[in-house]
Amino acid sequence: xxxxxxxxxxxxxxxxxxxxxxxxxxxxxxxxxxxxxxxxxxxxxxxxxxxxxxxxxxxxxxxxxxxxxxxxxxxxxxxxxxxxxxxxxxxxxxxxxxxxxxxxxxxxxxxxxxxxxxxxxxxxxxxxxxxxxxxxxxxxxxxxxxxxxxxxxxxxxxxxxxxxxxxxxxxxxxxxxxxxxxxxxxxxxxxxxxxxxxxxxxxxxxxxxxxxxxxxxxxxxxxxxxxxxxxxxxxxxxxxxxx
Amino acid sequence: xxxxxxxxxxxxxxxxxxxxxxxxxxxxxxxxxxxxxxxxxxxxxxxxxxxxxxxxxxxxxxxxxxxxxxxxxxxxxxxxxxxxxxxxxxxxxxxxxxxxxxxxxxxxxxxxxxxxxxxxxxxxxxxxxxxxxxxxxxxxxxxxxxxxxxxxxxxxxxxxxxxxxxxxxxxxxxxxxxxxxxxxxxxxxxxxxxxxxxxxxxxxxxxxxxxxxxxxxxxxxxxxxxxxxxxxxxxxxxxxxxxxxxxxxxxxxxxxxxxxxxxxxxxxxxxxxxxxxxxxxxxxxxxxxxxxxxxxxxxxxxxxxxxxxxxxxxxxxxxxxxxxxxxxxxxxxxxxxxxxxxxxxxxxxxxxxxxxxxxxxxxxxxxxxxxxxxxxxxxxxxxxxxxxxxxxxxxxxxxxxxxxxxxxxx
Numbered sequence: 001x002x003x004x005x006x007x008x009x010x011x012x013x014x015x016x017x018x019x020x021x022x023x024x025x026x027x028x029x030x031x032x033x034x035x036x037x038x039x040x041x042x043x044x045x046x047x048x049x050x051x052x053x054x055x056x057x058x059x060x061x062x063x064x065x066x067x068x069x070x071x072x073x074x075x076x077x078x079x080x081x082x083x084x085x086x087x088x089x090x091x092x093x094x095x096x097x098x099x100x101x102x103x104x105x106x107x108x109x110x111x112x113x114x115x116x117x118x119x120x121x122x123x124x125x126x127x128x129x130x131x132x133x134x135x136x137x138x139x140x141x142x143x144x145x146x147x148x149x150x151x152x153x154x155x156x157x158x159x160x161x162x163x164x165x166x167x168x169x170x171x172x173x174x175x176x177x178x179x180x181x182x183x184x185x186x187x188x189x190x191x192x193x194x195x196x197x198x199x200x201x202x203x204x205x206x207x208x209x210x211x212x213x214x215x216x217x218x219x220x221x222x223x224x225x226x227x228x229x230x231x232x233x234x235x236x237x238x239x240x241x242x243x
Numbered sequence: 244x245x246x247x248x249x250x251x252x253x254x255x256x257x258x259x260x261x262x263x264x265x266x267x268x269x270x271x272x273x274x275x276x277x278x279x280x281x282x283x284x285x286x287x288x289x290x291x292x293x294x295x296x297x298x299x300x301x302x303x304x305x306x307x308x309x310x311x312x313x314x315x316x317x318x319x320x321x322x323x324x325x326x327x328x329x330x331x332x333x334x335x336x337x338x339x340x341x342x343x344x345x346x347x348x349x350x351x352x353x354x355x356x357x358x359x360x361x362x363x364x365x366x367x368x369x370x371x372x373x374x375x376x377x378x379x380x381x382x383x384x385x386x387x388x389x390x391x392x393x394x395x396x397x398x399x400x401x402x403x404x405x406x407x408x409x410x411x412x413x414x415x416x417x418x419x420x421x422x423x424x425x426x427x428x429x430x431x432x433x434x435x436x437x438x439x440x441x442x443x444x445x446x447x448x449x450x451x452x453x454x455x456x457x458x459x460x461x462x463x464x465x466x467x468x469x470x471x472x473x474x475x476x477x478x479x480x481x482x483x484x485x486x487x488x489x490x491x492x493x494x495x496x497x498x499x500x501x502x503x504x505x506x507x508x509x510x511x512x513x514x515x516x517x518x519x520x521x522x523x524x525x526x527x528x529x530x531x532x533x534x535x536x537x538x539x540x541x542x543x544x545x546x547x548x549x550x551x552x553x554x555x556x557x558x559x560x561x562x563x564x565x566x567x568x569x570x571x572x573x574x575x576x577x578x579x580x581x582x583x584x585x586x587x588x589x590x591x592x593x594x595x596x597x598x599x600x601x602x603x604x605x606x607x608x609x610x611x612x613x614x615x616x617x618x619x620x621x622x623x624x625x626x627x628x629x630x631x632x633x634x635x636x637x638x639x640x641x642x643x644x645x646x647x648x649x650x651x652x653x
Contacts (some may be wrong), residue, residue, distance in 0.1 A: 003261060005261065005264065005265075006264070006268070006296050006297070018293045019268050019293060019296045020268070021261075021264060021268050022265060023261070023262070023265060050252065082650060161441035168420055187573075206269075209276075212268075212272045212292075212293075213269050214269065214272045214273055214274065214276060215269065215273065216266075216269055217349055218349070221348070221349050224348075224436075225323075225325045225327060226323060226324045226326045227277075227324075227327070239320055240318050240324050241318055241324075241325045242324060242325060242326065243325055243326050
């Protein structure tokens with residue numbers, strides 16, 4: 001569904017991504033894990049067309065999308081949910097949701113149906129419908145960001161740190177929602193620092209370190225990988241032969 | 244043709260190349276970050292891992308050889324901490340030069356699938372009873388047939404080193420439908436059956452044979468003698484063996500599992516890459532191996548590649564069957580012998596020199612017996628019993644070192 005080939009990307013003189021390649025098949029949950037500054041968000045921004053790439057290619061549904069305008073990419077069904085707080089704070093919750101469907105030019109009834117679907121998933125957004133988005137709690141904002149993305153009818157949803165800053169109980173809820181979205185047919189690319197939870201729900205995962213993918217495998221397999229534990233779960237070893 | 248993993252085995256070649264490319268990037272990062280040997284090698288060649296962007300760029304990297312593995316024994320080539328390793332496998336038959344290969348749980352899972360792919364590709368199903376007559380002690384790969392078979396639900400009879408008449412009785416009583424062994428052992432079974440005048444009482448249908456070169460003429464003899472279809476399988480001890488490639492029912496070359504191994508053919512003398520169809524040495528890069536990644540590993544096996552579509556439906560590249568080596572290794576009934584090992588053994592025995600001449604007796608075009616001739620001690624007047632003692636000493640020393648009974652002439 002999505003194929004990224006040998007991407008290099010820079011910020012000024014600093015190279016952020018080094019010949020990064022990955023692929024996502026339809027129906028998968030794939031997570032991209034790595035420490036802060038590994039280049040995960042840059043990679044998402046490159047895919048979405050928000051950040052230029054220096055070389056390499058991005059294929060979505062068999063079409064090259066690098067260099068395309070971000071709105072056209074969204075129109076194709078590739079939608080990024082940015083890190084929380086990237087909601088329109090002064091607007092109401094309902095208006096935020098409606099904006100998510102802006103590109104689809106739906107009529108009033110269709111828009112209503114779509115909002116109903118999102119409300120069914122996140123009942124809290126119905127209750128908060130008339131409030132300014134800026135007054136929501138962290139978890140509610142994250143749900144709003146996700147709901148707004150769903151309004152765009154994503155084929156592939158890219159989530160950037162959906163668990164960031166959330167209380168543990170909300171984190172579990174968030175991952176449960178991600179799984180159910182996937183079951184309903186949305187392919188998911190999940191960027192996370194919360195490696196443990198992300199790997200648990202993912203079919204496959206890629207591990208990034210300083211702009212390079214250093215490891216890949218099944219989610220469950222990587223959860224037990226010493227390299228992953230060392231880098232993200234706080235486990236260390238000094239000598240290779242230690243057991 | 245039935246396939247174990249049709250999606251992968253029939254992937255169009257452009258998709259396959261993209262996949263290989265993705266894995267190559269990860270492999271290079273993984274090996275460079277975790278294996279000092281590779282880091283030194285890159286640095287010495289003035290290579291930055293970021294320079295390796297495509298499979299074509301791979302050619303910039305120097306080869307990895309058996310000697311590299313030996314000099315980094317035991318854990319120098321490991322790319323993961325030992326905690327991630329669930330199996331340590333050593334290869335026998337390399338006298339004095341041991342290597343140890345580690346596998347993570349994921350590595351073993353891949354290996355198991357590749358053996359299952361070979362089995363399904365030649366028509367083995369969950370209804371089959373697979374008799375494995377490889378030496379489980381000498382050939383560690385024998386266990387992989389158990390796991391591959393279990394994955395597809397077939398039954399395994401690990402008959403191992405049981406003598407031919409016992410093997411035949413098991414085959415008859417258990418109604419084994421598949422024989423897995425060296426081709427020379429299959430021949431031995433046929434001879435044993437003929438000697439007893441019983442050739443028509445088995446249920447065998449399919450044979451998987453490997454671990455030594457066997458010509459097409461031997462295939463004919465085995466297929467006729469056992470009433471089976473006989474297929475060639477291939478592996479590399481330092482990667483996985485069996486499981487790198489295997490024939491399909493078309494018998495038109497062995498399909499290399501390119502989602503895990505990237506093959507190249509090189510001129511063994513100059514190291515230059517050769518084109519498709521040209522015969523040379525097979526060089527393999529492991530694309531998915533975690534514990535013991537090998538980049539451009541020289542196998543010393545001579546073959547040629549063909550990417551034309553195969554009638555079986557697999558899109559995976561095919562390699563020609565292997566009959567020749569680019570080094571001096573000799574395979575005798577599935578046991579690998581390096582002439583250097585013989586020299587080493589002989590020079591350790593008092594009374595004879597390290598010089599010898601080697602004769603190989605063949606049966607059905609396959610190596611059957613080694614005859615090693617050594618010169619007698621210079622003192623011409625040797626007592627007969629001293630000669631007999633010396634002869635026994637040489638014979639048992641060689642047997643111990645080579646894992647093979649050889650004929651010694653003094």
